[in-house]
Amino acid sequence: MTVPLKSVIYSRIHRPDPALLERAARFGIADLHEGLGEIAGRMSLMSPGMVPIAPGQKVCGPAVTAWNFPGDNLAIHAALYTAQAGDVLVLTNGGGHQGALWGDVACGFARTKGLAGTVVHGATRDVDAIRELGYPVWSTAVSVEHPKKRGPAAVNVPLVVDGVLVEPGDVIVGDSDGVLVIPRGLLELAVINAEARAAKEVEFRRRIGEGEVLFDILGMRAIVDDLGIEIKDCTWQDDR
Numbered sequence: 001m002t003v004p005l006k007s008v009i010y011s012r013i014h015r016p017d018p019a020l021l022e023r024a025a026r027f028g029i030a031d032l033h034e035g036l037g038e039i040a041g042r043m044s045l046m047s048p049g050m051v052p053i054a055p056g057q058k059v060c061g062p063a064v065t066a067w068n069f070p071g072d073n074l075a076i077h078a079a080l081y082t083a084q085a086g087d088v089l090v091l092t093n094g095g096g097h098q099g100a101l102w103g104d105v106a107c108g109f110a111r112t113k114g115l116a117g118t119v120v121h122g123a124t125r126d127v128d129a130i131r132e133l134g135y136p137v138w139s140t141a142v143s144v145e146h147p148k149k150r151g152p153a154a155v156n157v158p159l160v161v162d163g164v165l166v167e168p169g170d171v172i173v174g175d176s177d178g179v180l181v182i183p184r185g186l187l188e189l190a191v192i193n194a195e196a197r198a199a200k201e202v203e204f205r206r207r208i209g210e211g212e213v214l215f216d217i218l219g220m221r222a223i224v225d226d227l228g229i230e231i232k233d234c235t236w237q238d239d240r
Helices: 018-024 029-035 038-043 074-082 104-113 127-133 184-209 220-226
Strands: 059-068 088-092 117-124 137-142 153-155 159-161 164-166 171-175 178-182
Touching: 018 059, 018 171, 018 184, 029 038, 029 171, 029 178, 029 184, 059 074, 059 117, 059 159, 074 088, 074 104, 074 153, 088 159, 088 171, 104 127, 117 171, 164 178, 178 184
Parallel strands: 059 088, 088 117, 117 137
Antiparallel strands: 059 153, 059 171, 159 164, 171 178
16 A cells, blocks of 8 residues: 555545454453464554553444644544444554543544544543543543644554554454454454453363362473473572
8 A cells, every 4th residue: 555645534444344343342352362373462462551541441343543743633533524333543643642632522422423432542631521421542641732633634544553553444452451453354363263262261260160270270380391490399598
């Protein structure tokens, strides 16, 4: 794809299969992160700095992306205009605190429109009011600094958001653990593996409930032996 050299708003995105999206929504980001595998899972996970505005938030939906010039939030209003019910707004200005990208008025409109949530790589304001609205928001900063609305701006183009590539239509999953971006083409893989992982953990919990030791359930003794790690039946002081 050619990177646009001027402001642009794309009004459509390719959305994921609704049935797969429904299956993905049953899991937290931990299961889906593991389901993507070691490489894709790490590449798709936003930093610990992307935190929920309120406890207990969850979101799962396709990304509508908005790139904002630092100190400006014109793009978020265009994104709000084009987004559909169930979409997740993904906003960035590069991560700076200059100009709040998101506030309670936009949040209230997004909730009325049926959007699933908003992820902000930059500043959010009106935090108490947003919490009262009960609309899921994740953000890397809080600042009331006034934003302009002049652009330049780009909507529904590929963006790097908090270090992660986000393409329009990628699946955004968020909860109390953070935010994960699942590339649309990897959604089925992530869901299938998450389902298998969840089933395995149900079995682990059953065995723990029957009195087994997690060290043995996970096969840690064999791993320790393979690594040549010695288990000594004494204190470190006694071993000097």
